[in-house]
């Protein structure tokens with residue numbers, strides 16, 4: 001399967017699993033030194049390889065008829081900071097973002113085993129800016145996953161399978177922490 005086909009298939013999969021909404025969230029993978037990235041403002045389930053955009057490390061469009069995601073700076077900055085990374089996935093998952101407001105040490109220690117690193121937390125910075133791109137790239141120098149406060153999640157991997165898996169692991173860990181909190185409140189309320 002070509003890198004473009006993989007970007008399309010993983011975009012659909014992430015949309016169907018509820019990690020991306022129709023128009024928000026984006027992903028990319030490296031191919032021949034270029035970043036193959038999802039276009040801005042395009043419904044994920046209808047993506048075809050010809051809708052993707054190939055940009056160079058300066059963000060110049062080399063191939064494709066659409067405009068790249070407004071978060072292209074973040075993708076490029078991460079590849080520059082992490083030469084070992086071949087794919088970047090950015091979602092707007094709700095629970096990890098909520099959790100970042102009260103990030104809890106037990107979640108972080110569990111995460112290390114699954115993610116190969118701690119989860120980094122990046123303060124809120126306006127989406128699409130060079131400032132956010134630099135903050136995320138710097139957080140991901142030592143982590144494979146960052147939660148962006150009041151925004152979303154960024155995960156990296158050697159390939160899309162690894163990056164997408166990390167997105168799923170973080171979402172599951174957040175779900176587990178959330179249910180745990182609810183069950184704790186419930187059992188406290190019932191006196192059990």
Ligand SMILES: [Zn+2]
Pocket residue numbers: 025071090091092127151152
């Ligand atoms: Zn975003």
